[in-house]
Amino acid sequence: MDSPKRTPLHQIHVALGAKMVAYGGYDMPVSYPAGIAAEHRAVRERVGVFDVSHMGEFEVTGPDRNAFVQQITCNDVGALRPGQAQYSAILTDQGTFVDDCLVYRFEDRLMLVVNAANIATDWAHIVAQKRGANVRLRDISDATALLAVQGPGAEALVAPLTPVGVAMIPYYHFAEGKVAGVQCFISRTGYTGEDGFELYCRASDTETLWHALVGAGRGEPCGLGARDTLRLEAGYPLYGSDIDAAVTPYEAGLGWIVKLDKGASFTGLAALKQQKLTGVKRRLVGFKVTEPKVVARHGYGVYVNDGQVDVVRSGTVTPTANCAIGMTYLPAAAAKPGTAFTIDVRGKRAPAEVVTMPFVARRTKK
Incomplete structure (x- = not known):
């Protein structure tokens, strides 16, 4: 098996004491010494910086x-x-x-x-x-680096580092220019549910950009662990867990990204037209575990009326609300808020309930 690839910031992560894990074919920081919960709070309350150059x-x-x-x-x-x-x-x-x-x-x-x-x-x-x-x-994956600056303080951190008027970049728009002297394109996007920017630059310039964004009085370094808890709170699906090669956008609650009438054919169009006509048999839902101190982890069995219908796709304890949450697929008839079902947690059935996502209100720029 090939050894994991490294992002341009690998040595910096190691020097910061990051816990490194293999993810997506890369050796990536899952957390730094402050820990996942502290990094999560930094993004919700201030600003965090993620190396996501593996994308x-x-x-x-x-x-x-x-x-x-x-x-x-x-x-x-x-x-x-x-x-x-x-x-x-x-x-x-x-x-x-x-x-x-x-x-x-x-x-x-x-x-x-x-x-x-x-x-x-x-x-x-x-x-x-x-x-x-x-x-x-x-x-251009290997030649391109990506740093995500996320949190209510993201704009205040990035703005003084660039002549680009980042305050004027709307959500899901981008602008090209220099940040800390590094040529970037600055995208008002993210995977946390907070305001923020994703900064794309040449791989060779990544260290300069990182040092301008991270440190005392600047952004908190954040790993993939906090990225996962943040995106789950925000109700964003993860490929390989919540969506995969057996799932359609309609089943995943992502019908809004399917444009059947865009005036151009696309791969999957006929199948999705048919599914829209007949309806889906299952839907992705968010849930909370209603029994205290029980966490539903990825892969645990999900049961409706004593019959297994799926497994937990994503599950964690939300640092913001301090309760166990997750995502799974339920039969369409059961996929509505308030529906009760059970999860097999190490041989015991724990009660859970469908809730509306996102679990934590998104605060992305309008």
Whole structure:
């Protein structure tokens, strides 16, 4: 088995005392000495900085670039103006997820941001659909670094470091310019439910950017552990847990990213048209465990009326509300707030209840 790859900040994470784990083919910081709960609170209350350079980036150029990305994603690229981004998905012919992704539209190109564990799979899937399209595809993942600056203090941290008027960048928009002397594109996006920016730069410039953002009076270094608890509180699905190659956007509550009438065919269109007509048999729900001091972890069995219907897809104790929460799939008829079901926690059935997501109100920039 290949040894995990390293981000450009690997030595810095080790020097900071980070606990490193293999994730998505990379050696990544799961937490720093302050711990996951402290890092989580830093993002909810102040500002945290995440090294998420393991994410994949694909660049699409050429005359057919917009039409090609319309074909390989389910959202409507035609609705994007240069400087805008959208959440979307790459689908199979069956309408299930190959991956979820972000699509960025520049004047002269498009960029897709994909999950680290799926880079090779996504790349092969996309290249196979190129056929006669007049496009050039480049996997720029290794050359590109990504730092996520998240929390109510994100704007105040980034603004003095750049001549770009970051206060004027709306949610899901981006601008190009220098941050701490480093050429970046500054995207008002994130995976925490807080306001913030994702800063893309050349891999060789990552250390300079990190040192400008992290340290006394600046951002708290945060690892993947806090990223997971934050995104779960915000009700954001994770590929490989809450969504996967057996799940469609409609089942996952992501029907809003499916544009059946965008005026262009896309992979999975026929299957999703049919599913919209017939309805889904199951839905992704958020839940809370109603028995104190019981945590529902990934993989635990989920039961409705004594029959197993799924497993816990994501589960944790929310540091913000201090209760056990998670996501799972329930039969469509049971997938409504207030429905009671049980979870097999080490051989004992723990009671749980469907609740409305997000678990914690999102405070992203409007």
